Structure formats: C-alpha cells, structure tokens
Amino acid sequence: MPHDHHDHAGLSPSGHPYREDQDNSLSYWQAMEIAVRELMIEKGIVTAEEVAAQIDAMDARDPSQGAAVVARAWTDPAFRERLLADGSAASAEMGFDVGPMKLIAVENTADVHNVVVCTLCSCYPRNLLGLPPDWYKSRAYRSRTVREPRKVLAEFGLTLPENVTVRVHDSTADMRYIVIPARPDGTDGLDEAALAELVTRDSMIGVGVAKTG
Amino acid sequence: MQALEPGTPVRVRRMMPPGHVRTPAYLRGKTGAVERVLGPFGNPEQLAYGHTPDRLPLYRVRFRLGDVWPDAATPDDTLDAEIYAHWLEAL
Numbered sequence: 001m002p003h004d005h006h007d008h009a010g011l012s013p014s015g016h017p018y019r020e021d022q023d024n025s026l027s028y029w030q031a032m033e034i035a036v037r038e039l040m041i042e043k044g045i046v047t048a049e050e051v052a053a054q055i056d057a058m059d060a061r062d063p064s065q066g067a068a069v070v071a072r073a074w075t076d077p078a079f080r081e082r083l084l085a086d087g088s089a090a091s092a093e094m095g096f097d098v099g100p101m102k103l104i105a106v107e108n109t110a111d112v113h114n115v116v117v118c119t120l121c122s123c124y125p126r127n128l129l130g131l132p133p134d135w136y137k138s139r140a141y142r143s144r145t146v147r148e149p150r151k152v153l154a155e156f157g158l159t160l161p162e163n164v165t166v167r168v169h170d171s172t173a174d175m176r177y178i179v180i181p182a183r184p185d186g187t188d189g190l191d192e193a194a195l196a197e198l199v200t201r202d203s204m205i206g207v208g209v210a211k212t213g
Numbered sequence: 214m215q216a217l218e219p220g221t222p223v224r225v226r227r228m229m230p231p232g233h234v235r236t237p238a239y240l241r242g243k244t245g246a247v248e249r250v251l252g253p254f255g256n257p258e259q260l261a262y263g264h265t266p267d268r269l270p271l272y273r274v275r276f277r278l279g280d281v282w283p284d285a286a287t288p289d290d291t292l293d294a295e296i297y298a299h300w301l302e303a304l
Contacts, residue, residue: 102251104273119237146239146292147282166290168278173235173271173295174254 058131065096066128066178067199070210071192073105074183080107087178091128099127106169107180108206113160114167115153115206116177117145123171125178129201136205146170156207179206186212216270221247222304223274225296233261236300244304245276248293256297270298 011017026034040046069091073080083090087103103125106114118124119142124132135141145152149166153159160166169177181203187195202208217223227242235257251273255266274296279288 119239120235148286149278149290150287162287166287168290168292170237170292170294172237173257173297175251175273175295 058126061126061130063129063199063201063204064196065091065094066125066201066204067196068192069094069096069105069128069178070180070199070204071196073107073180074195075192080180083180097127101125101127101176102174103128103178104169104175105178105180106167108182108209110182111163112165112167113153113206114169114177114179115145115149116169116171116179117142118171119143119146120172123176125176128178129204133201153207156202158208179204181206181208181210184210184212216250217247217272217298217301217303219247219249223247223272223296223301224304225274226300226302228300230258232258234258236296237294240276240281240294240296243276243281245274245280248273248275251295254297256299272296272298272301274301 037051041048041051069083072094073083079090079093082093083105084107087105088098088101090105091098091103101123106116108114116124118136122132122137124136126132141152146168149168150160153166171177181199183195184198187198190198198211198213200208200211203210222244223246224244225236225240225242229238229241249272250270252271253268254271256269257266259266272295273293276292276294277288278285278290278292281292
C-alpha cells in the first residue's frame with residue numbers, strides 16, 4: 001500500500017513541501033471590488049463579458065510594442081526627436097493605443113542611465129509593455145530604487161561606472177515612462193525588426209540594457 | 214497661477230493632509246528644480262472623491278539624491294518626480 005507511507009509529514013511523494021492553500025478571507029478592498037462590479041453589471045452599466053474582455057486585453061499585452069518604438073528610435077533620428085518631445089504622439093504615430101496617460105521617453109546615453117519606479121503604487125506603461133513584473137510592485141523595489149538605485153541595479157546585474165549619472169524617475173502622477181536603452185555596438189547591419197528583438201522589457205524599465213545579439 | 218519656468222528652484226510643501234495625495238511623503242520639504250512643465254491636469258485629491266477637479270500645472274521636479282537623502286552614497290545621481298503646482302513653492 002504505497003499511500004500508507006507517511007513518514008515525511010508535509011512533503012509530497014516526490015519530497016517537496018506542499019504550498020499552503022491561500023484561502024484567507026477577502027480583504028476589505030477585494031470585497032469592495034466584487035460588490036461594485038456586481039452592482040454595475042446588475043444595473044446594466046457594463047456586462048460581465050465586457051469586464052472579461054478588458055481583462056483579456058490587459059493580459060494579452062506584452063513588451064513588443066515598446067520594443068518596436070525603441071527600434072524605430074534607433075533607426076530613425078527624426079522619430080527619436082519626436083519620441084523624446086512627446087512620447088504619446090510618437091507611439092500613436094506607430095499605430096499603438098497609448099491610453100489616457102501621457103508617455104515620457106527618457107534616453108540612456110554614454111553619460112546618463114535612466115530607471116523607472118512608482119513609489120506610490122505600480123504605475124507602468126502598460127499599453128506598451130504589458131503588465132508590470134511582480135518585483136516592480138514589491139515594496140523593496142519601490143522603496144529602495146529611490147534610495148539606493150545603484151545597489152538595486154547591481155542586484156539586477158547592472159553595475160554602472162561612476163561617471164554615468166543615474167536618473168531615477170518616480171511615476172507619481174499622470175505620466176508614464178519608457179527608457180530608450182542605448183543601441184548596442186555592432187548592430188549597424190540589423191534592420192528595425194531584428195533590432196526590436198534586442199530590446200528587453202527590463203531594458204525599457206531601466207534595470208537592464210539591450211541584448212547584444 | 215503663473216507657470217514656473219524650467220530650472221526654477223522649488224521646495225515641496227511640508228504638509229500631511231489626509232486623502233488621496235500623489236506627492237510622496239519622502240519628498241515633502243525637499244528642494245529641487247523644475248525639469249519641465251506638464252499639464253494642466255485635474256487635481257487627483259479632488260478627482261479621487263468624485264469632485265470636479267481644479268486644473269493645475271503639473272511639474273516634473275528634479276532632485277539631487279543628496280538633497281533627498283543626506284546619507285546618499287551617490288549624491289549627484291538624480292530623482293525626478295511629478296508634483297502638482299499647489300505642492301510647490303518657488304525659492
């Protein structure tokens with residue numbers, strides 16, 4: 001009877017600990033969200049299908065639109081100027097839905113490295129980059145990036161020389177930020193689509209750099 | 214309200230009002246300079262409660278890390294944040 005063997009209490013048959021069930025009761029705000037959503041559906045303001053479709057649309061976004069914007073900026077100097085002057089207008093020009101928030105693009109150079117954080121919550125350029133990674137929403141990232149940015153970047157594997165100024169951008173209000181990473185050396189022969197493949201999500205948050213190939 | 218020009222030195226007001234405030238507590242009382250002028254945008258302190266908001270200039274203010282944290286390891290690195298006009302006093 002193989003299932004009678006219970007010597008390793010709390011471990012799965014393969015020897016791993018079971019994860020605890022997350023069956024805590026709802027928080028105040030979770031209950032509020034459900035109540036408001038159900039009331040809005042009941043009153044005919046939105047339908048359950050519309051809510052589900054919006055969640056699907058949010059989940060379907062990924063960083064590829066942001067990468068396309070960066071690759072265009074690397075290859076088209078006039079577009080780069082327009083992107084730095086008005087990030088929303090330049091992204092809309094590429095056919096991307098930029099949403100109600102205004103986009104500011106900040107550019108990494110030989111002297112400046114930019115990194116984005118939202119200390120108050122989790123503001124993030126979701127239209128271009130998709131949902132933020134879990135670490136972006138963590139208290140540790142949010143509080144430490146404005147206090148000791150170079151230490152945080154080093155933990156992501158990015159150690160910057162002293163002569164490079166680090167500029168931290170705290171998305172506190174109506175702006176959203178995207179970092180234009182530096183174009184890697186040795187990529188002169190690549191076209192825009194191949195360049196976009198080098199642009200990682202982390203490089204557009206500023207905790208990484210573009211891939212070299 | 215007269216818009217503050219980029220480069221204007223400003224101090225963030227040291228107030229602690231209740232409610233939905235988008236001025237981070239760690240920047241209150243700190244001194245920086247206007248990086249660029251944005252807006253006008255509706256005041257989130259009114260918007261959050263369904264009131265018709267005042268339309269205010271929003272500023273990107275650049276702070277030296279050393280002016281935010283006296284013990285900053287790299288004081289000349291910078292921190293930019295968006296601060297609504299009524300939270301700033303020109304110096």
